[in-house]
Amino acid sequence: MANYNSLRTKLTTMLKLVVVLSLSLLAAGVNGELNVGFYQNTCPNAESLIQQAVSDAFANNSGVAPGLLRMHFHDCFVRGCDGSVLLDGNDTEKTSIPNLSLRSVAFDLIDDAKTAVEKECPGIVSCADILAFAARDSANLTGGVTWDVPAGRRDGNMSIASEALTNLPPPSFNATQLVDRFKEKNLTAEEMVLLSGAHTLGRSHCVSFTKRLYQNTSIPDSAAQTDPTLSLAYADLLRNLCPSNSNATDTVTTLMDLITPNTLDNKYYLGVMNNLGLFKSDQALMTQDDLLAFVQEFNANATEWATKFGAAMVQMGRFDVLEGTNGEIRTNCRAVNAANSNSATVKNLLINMYRNYEEW
Numbered sequence: 001m002a003n004y005n006s007l008r009t010k011l012t013t014m015l016k017l018v019v020v021l022s023l024s025l026l027a028a029g030v031n032g033e034l035n036v037g038f039y040q041n042t043c044p045n046a047e048s049l050i051q052q053a054v055s056d057a058f059a060n061n062s063g064v065a066p067g068l069l070r071m072h073f074h075d076c077f078v079r080g081c082d083g084s085v086l087l088d089g090n091d092t093e094k095t096s097i098p099n100l101s102l103r104s105v106a107f108d109l110i111d112d113a114k115t116a117v118e119k120e121c122p123g124i125v126s127c128a129d130i131l132a133f134a135a136r137d138s139a140n141l142t143g144g145v146t147w148d149v150p151a152g153r154r155d156g157n158m159s160i161a162s163e164a165l166t167n168l169p170p171p172s173f174n175a176t177q178l179v180d181r182f183k184e185k186n187l188t189a190e191e192m193v194l195l196s197g198a199h200t201l202g203r204s205h206c207v208s209f210t211k212r213l214y215q216n217t218s219i220p221d222s223a224a225q226t227d228p229t230l231s232l233a234y235a236d237l238l239r240n241l242c243p244s245n246s247n248a249t250d251t252v253t254t255l256m257d258l259i260t261p262n263t264l265d266n267k268y269y270l271g272v273m274n275n276l277g278l279f280k281s282d283q284a285l286m287t288q289d290d291l292l293a294f295v296q297e298f299n300a301n302a303t304e305w306a307t308k309f310g311a312a313m314v315q316m317g318r319f320d321v322l323e324g325t326n327g328e329i330r331t332n333c334r335a336v337n338a339a340n341s342n343s344a345t346v347k348n349l350l351i352n353m354y355r356n357y358e359e360w
Contacts, residue, residue: 034150034318038129043121047133047149053113054137057105062262065138066202067103069264072135073195073316074099075128077185078167080320082156082327083128086110088334089159096164097248101205107334109134114333127333128153132317139313142201143264147310150318154327157336171208171279175288178281185319191312193285193294197305199278200260200268203253206242209278214244229283231275234258254278266306269299 039046057064075085078093085093086107093099110130117125129151140146169181182192212227213235219225226235241254255261256278259271268282272295277283285291298305328337 033323034152034321036148036150038151039121039125043117043124045120046117046125046129049116049120050113050130050133051137053109053116054134055141057109057112058138058141061105062142063103063202064105064109065142065264066198067106068109068131068134068138069198070202071102071106072131072313073198074102074164074168075131076316076319077169078163079156079158080322081128081132081153081317082322083126083131083153083330083333084156084159085164086127086131086333087159087336091161092159093161093164094159096161098164098168098170100248110333118331123329123331125329126153126155126327127330128155128321130333136310136313139264139310142262143306145264145306145309147314150314152321152323153317154322154324155330155333155336156322156327169281171204171281172211173281173284175284175291178284179288179291185316187312187316187319189290190294190308191315193291193298194305194309194312195316196282196285197266197268197298197309198264199282200257200266200271201262201264202256204256204278205248205253206238206246206250207248209238209280210242210244210246212280213239213242217244227280227283229275229280229286230277234276266298266302269295269305273299 054064054068071085072081074093075081075083078084085099085102088094094102110127113130113134114125114127117130129149132149132151132153136147136149169178173181178192179189182189182195187195212230214225215227216224222232222236222239225239226232238254241252246252257268257271258276259267271277272282272285275283277285285295298308330337
């Protein structure tokens with residue numbers, strides 16, 4: 001009987017150690033934090049499959065590139081980089097006013113990339129990581145700007161329209177508001193100026209800047225109507241395109257950068273220095289001495305800007321992410337999974353095993 005009790009004690013102790021170790025590994029996930037090469041053992045071709053999907057989509061519609069960069073930004077600023085912007089639904093982030101102009105071709109690209117990755121590695125690569133990789137690949141295609149993407153994000157299961165309104169910085173922000181909003185996301189003033197450089201790509205709907213064109217519609221004189229920080233000639237050009245009653249559902253758009261509209265480069269800063277920033281938030285970079293210094297610095301050195309832009313994208317991509325067993329790996333980027341994840345099932349099994357042995 002004594003030998004039996006001794007054996008029982010040893011077995012129970014060993015099982016406790018196994019369960020504690022297993023639960024610890026599950027809580028940490030495969031790597032437990034974002035890492036470059038996160039999928040090298042579990043899905044080694046993930047990045048190349050995503051890169052190919054982006055290249056194919058870009059060949060058909062180059063607008064997918066700015067669309068993906070903007071989508072990644074909009075994803076990370078709301079609930080962290082968790083793919084919540086990708087979810088369909090009646091009251092999801094996708095339906096919020098700031099996201100109505102996100103490009104359908106970019107959403108379709110994420111679906112295509114997910115399909116390719118799922119075919120080779122089902123249930124391994126998150127939609128949030130696919131979006132982060134695709135944004136990087138878009139930057140490379142449009143300007144040769146690239147960076148290593150730390151991965152290991154998991155997908156969120158919530159997406160709320162109102163949170164997009166309260167977290168995304170609108171184009172009407174002034175310098176103080178911009179700095180404060182980016183600080184909330186653990187991003188510095190310099191990183192804010194760096195990431196604003198993405199406005200060198202893409203198009204904008206009129207509603208985002210018409211208030212700069214029609215500040216006093218009772219006076220027909222152009223100078224009286226125009227935001228004083230906007231070039232008068234540029235304002236006249238924009239007024240010919242955009243009526244004063246423009247709204248979020250209008251289809252009219254204009255290029256965001258007049259100098260190199262299809263290239264991700266540092267010419268955005270040259271435009272801002274010449275009052276050609278399309279948004280109030282663009283020209284706001286000229287109104288504060290420290291921000292102005294960054295604008296001048298990045299305008300003068302394209303290589304420095306490209307390197308630092310990539311680093312700022314990495315920093316943004318780390319904000320408030322889900323890791324380990326938090327969240328899930330969606331099978332469809334547009335919808336949360338119906339069932340519990342495998343890791344949660346295993347975790348519950350181990351807990352039950354431990355309880356059964358305790359009772360024994």
